[in-house]
Structures are given as structure tokens and as C-alpha cells.
Amino acid sequence: MSTLEIKDLKVSVSTDDGPKEILKGVTLTIKDGETHAIMGPNGSGKSTLAYSIAGHPKYDITGGSVTLDGQDVLAMSVDERARAGLFLAMQYPVEVPGVSVTNFMRTAKTAIDGEAPKLRTWVKDVNAAMSRMNLDSTFTQRSVNEGFSGGEKKRHEIAQLELLDPKVAILDETDSGLDIDALKVVSEGVNRFRGGEGKGVLLITHYTRILRYIQPDFVHVFVDGKIAEQGGAELADQLEAEGYDKYLTAKV
Template identity: 75%
Template sequence: MSTLEIKDLHVSIDTEQGKKPILKGVSLTINSGETHAIMGPNGSGKSTLASTIAGHPRYVVDSGSITLDGEDVLAMSVDKRARAGLFLAMQYPVEIPGVTVTNFLRTAKTAIDGEAPKLRTWTKDVKDAMAQLRIEPEFAARNVNEGFSGGEKKRHEILQLELFKPKFAILDETDSGLDVDALKVVSEGVIRANEDGTMGTLLITHYTRILRYIKPDFVHVFVDGNIAEQGGPELADRLEAEGYDRFLPATAQA
């Protein structure tokens, strides 16, 4: 059993107009095997939370803490966070010209585990995972995310998730830009990654459609940098029916 614990987290960014607070006292605990969905309107701080956990340098932690099994995540470099078991599926995966998918995956796996995977076993694992995600074999020889469609980028993120086997997966709008078929394939990949029930998942989304495949244990509504409401899967259904208007100021609704 592992635990990712966020306590009273305050995060800001520096802008030309000065420091801008984004997260305003977020507290959240995720245990192994749990799936937490974070939903909310644009600009509410969902992606900021994901990036802060992963260690993006743009985001400044003003106060609060993030711990993984009692260890201070905020004191870790980005690579140490990955080795500790944290994985971020990015909302906008970046291109890495000159680095093939094959080389990227094996190099990353070696860095995370501290030793290179056995080539014969690793090759089979990669081929099997690609087939299940309906990724063509020639994909492995392409440069990472270079010329990839939106769906290819998201499948590549889930391919990493399945192969790296993290303790906790943060999925930042993995469903965005996917058609119905691709959404189902990607969702099945997330479920396979947690087939032994030991991976904790933080799933950030605007919509409930991915939650029809990946059933959340808890749903948290993010508004203006904090959790405005939380509950079980039924809360997502209510949000789909009612939207976020009841959480917003009257001026915003107008």
C-alpha cells in the first residue's frame, strides 16, 4: 500500500503583472488502487496540480506539502519523482526530434528501474502493449511525438504508463481530442496498467465520457484553485446534468 498525500497546497506562477496564485489550499489523499477524478471548469487549477506533482519548474509552491509514502516529493528532482513511482500523462505531449519511440521507451525504463530491461522480454512487452493499444509496428521507429496525431500522442502516453508501471498515474485530460474508438482503447490501457489493483490514479477531465470506462472511486470538483465539492461516482453524473454553474459566482454566470 502506497499513499500520495497533498496537504494545504498553495501554488502560484510569476507573470508580468506579478505573482498569480492558482492553487489555494488543496488537500487530497490517494491510496494504492484508488481512482480519483478531478473535474471542473477551465482555469480552475486542475492541470496546475498535475504539473506541480510532477515538478514543472514554472509552478512555485508557496506553502503546503506533497508526500509519497512519507517522503517529501517537493524536495525531489523531476527524475527522482519518476523513479519514486510518479507518472504524468501530459495534456500536451512535446515533440522530441531525433529520438525514436523505441530508444525513448527503453532509456526511460532503464532510468526509472536503475537497470536496463532484458532485451528479449522487453521487446515482447513493447510489441504486446502496442498491439493492445492498436499502435502499428512502424510507430516504434518514429521520433517521439513528431508529426503524431492527437490520438497517437495520447496512445503513446498510455503505452509508457503500461510499460513503466508507476505507483501513481496522473492523467491530465488524456481523453481530450479522442474519438469514441480511441477513447475506449486508451481507457482499456489505463485499466490494464492497474490490473493488479496497486496503482493509484488521478484522472483530470472536463467530461464524464471517460468515466464510463474508468470508474472513479472518488470525484472532486475543482473551482478557483480548490476543491469545492467531493463525493462518489454519482457526483460526476450530477455535474454532467447540471454543469458547473452552481459553483461559480453570479457575475461569472451572467
Template identity: 65%
Template sequence: MTKFEIRGLRADVLISEDERQEILKGVDLTINSGETHAIMGPNGSGKSTLAYAIAGHPRYEITEGEVLLDGENVLDMEVDERARAGVFLAMQYPVEVPGVSMSNFLRSSVTSVRGEAPKLRQFSKELQGAMKNLSIDAAFAARGVNEGFSGGEKKRHEILQLELLKPKVAVLDETDSGLDVDALKIVSEGINRAQADSDLGVMLITHYTRILNYVKPDFVHVFSEGRIAESGGPELADVLESEGYERFAKAGA
């Protein structure tokens, strides 16, 4: 049983050397293992900042608050330590790293997170199976990390990493954006598999309710103006679907 708690989190985006702007204005949220929390909100409300701040992106700086994984403050950890502790971020815009092959990268990553190098043959079997589940062609393993991948291919590879790394909590930042319905189904199945596999806690950041037909949330939170403006059950998503975010945008203004 894992408890992931965000308490009073405030964070700035670092725009340039002497320019910054506060984006997160006190976020509180608790995710227990096995739970799925959908974070929904208008563009620019700070959803992605929340994701990046948790992972330790260099363009953001936490100014206040804490993020606890079973009582340990992950904000005191280096970026790679956070991942090894069991926090995973599926990025909205996965980064291309030229020249580093996907298979090399995944093996290094799995080795670091599991604390020992998997046997080559075993790992290659595991990788092939995981790729097949996500309808990723085996040829991708030899390509550079995300290099020249389409948006959908990048998202599938983020979920591939989720399945291989088996974190305790996953922050999925608009994993659904830019996917057609088929790809959305494949990616959603991957998320559900990961959850069934290891009782994963999921923070599902999305702008649209579409993915919620495939990944069922236990809780829905509306994010506005850098904080959670309202929380509820799955029915809140339906309200947002029919009414939009206007009410929250106004409330914040």
C-alpha cells in the first residue's frame, strides 16, 4: 500500500535567468495505490507544471510544499532518485535524444530502477512482449530515443516505459492528446495493465473526457489557476463534458 501526497505545493516556471512566474499556487492531493485520479482543467491552468514539478524538471522550481511518497519527500531527491523510488512521469512531449538507441536506453533505465541488470535474453523477451502489447514494431528498439517518432509513437513508448519500470505512482501528462481512437485504446489498455499488474496509483492529467471511457477514474479533480478548484467522483467528468471549464475559468479570474 503506497500513499502519494502532494501538500501545499507551489512552483514557479523559470522563464529566463531573472524572470519567473508562479504557476502552482498551493496544490493538495493524495493518491493511494490502485486509485486513479483524473486531473482536468483548461489549457494554461498549470496541469503540466504540476507533472513536471513532481518529476524535477529543470525549468521549474518548487517554492513551497512537499510531495511525499510513503512519507519520504521526493522533492529532496535527485531526478533519477525519484524515478528509482517509484515515481513515473509520462510526458506530454517526450524528448528526442539523438544517437541513444531505444533498447540501450530502456536497458539502462530498467537496470537502474530494478537495481540490477536483467539477463539479456530475459529482458529482450520482456521488451518484445511489452512492445507487442502496445502494437509497437520491433524495429523501434534500434532507433534513437523518440527520434523522428510521430506523436502517437512517442506516447506508446511512454507507456512502454511505464510497463517496464513498474513504478508505484504514475503521472500521465496528457497521454491521450494527439491519439486517434485506436491508439487511445491501445495506450489505455497499457495503463490498465500496469495498474492491474502492480496496484499502481495513477494521476491522469487530461484536457478531454475521452480517455476516461477507457481508463476509469475513481476521482476527478478540476484544476484551475494553479490549484485544485473542485473534486468529485467520476460524475464530475460528465458535468465538465457538458458544461466545459468556463465556470472555473471565470471563478479564477
């Protein structure tokens, strides 16, 4: 059993005018086998939640707690969070010139597992993961994300997800910039992951199209740093039909 529990999380960032509160008390529990979708307008705090859980230094935790299987996530360093079982797929994956995909992946796997994977088996696993994401095996010799298209970067992130095999995957707008073919491939990869035992998914998105391929168990509407409403998969259909206007009007 794996459980990511977020309680009354409050997060601020520093600005020229002083601290600005972004998250204003978010409570959310993701149990194993559950997929939670977070939707909301731009600037509502969705990505802030993802990066705060992952440990980005830009975000200052001013209140609340985050635990994974009872362990205090906020007390962990970024690498400790990864070893504990958290994974973040970024909206804008960064390029790492001079570091090959194969070296990057093996180093990450070694750091998380505490021992290096057997080379012969590992090469087969990497090539298989890349193939499932429609990435040629030559990608493993290229620098991480350097010269990759937007879709290739996102597919590479899901290959990482499959190989590193965390407990909880936090996917920050993984569908952003994908054409329909890449969206299907990425969705299939996420579905393979969440079909495993003890896996949870927190999927952040603006649009419902990815939810046609990755069926969420719960949908949460983020507005102004808080959860304004939550429900089942049908809530996403309602948002597509009606938009966020009623929540924004209620905020005013």
C-alpha cells in the first residue's frame, strides 16, 4: 500500500513586493491504484503543487504537511524524495548537454535502488522502454533532451517513469504540446505504469483530451490556490462543456 497524503498545504514564493501565497491550504490523498486529475485555469497553483511536492527550492512551504507512507516528505532532500518513491514529469523537460540518455538513466536507477542494475539486462530494459514509447534506440546515445522535439521529450519522460518504477507519479501537463499520436503513446505508457501494483498518479492538465485515454478516479478543480470542487471522471466532462467561469465568478 502506498499513500501520498497532502494536508492543508500552504506555499509562497518570493517577489519584489514580498512573499506571495500561491497555495492556500490544499488537502488531497492519493492511494495506490488511484489516478487523480487536477484541472484549473492558468495561475491557479497546479504546477506549484507538483514542484512543492518534488522539493523545488523556489517554493517556500509555510504550512501543512506532505507524507508518503507516513514519512515526512517535506523533511527530505530532493534525491531522498525520489528514493522514497516520488517521480515528477515536468511540463518543460530540461536539456542536459553532454550527458547521454543511457548514462543518465543508469545513474538515476542506481541512485534510487542503491545498486547498479546488471548491464546486460539494463540495456535490454532501456531499449524496450524506448521502443514502447516509439523512440529509436539511437536516442539512448544522445544527450538528454538535447535536440528532442516536444513530443520526444515527453515520451522520454514516460520511458523514465517505466524504468525508475516509483510509487507515485506526478505528471505536470504531460499532454502539453503533444499531437494526437504522441498523446496516445504517452497515455499508453502512463496506463502501463498505473496498472502496476501499489501505484498512484497525480495528473495535472488543462484539457480533457488526455483524460479520454487515462481515465481518472477523481478530478479536482484548482482555483486561486485551493480545491474549488472535486468529483469523479464526469466532472472533467462538465468542465469541458462549461469551462471555469462559474468558479472564477464565485471567487470574485
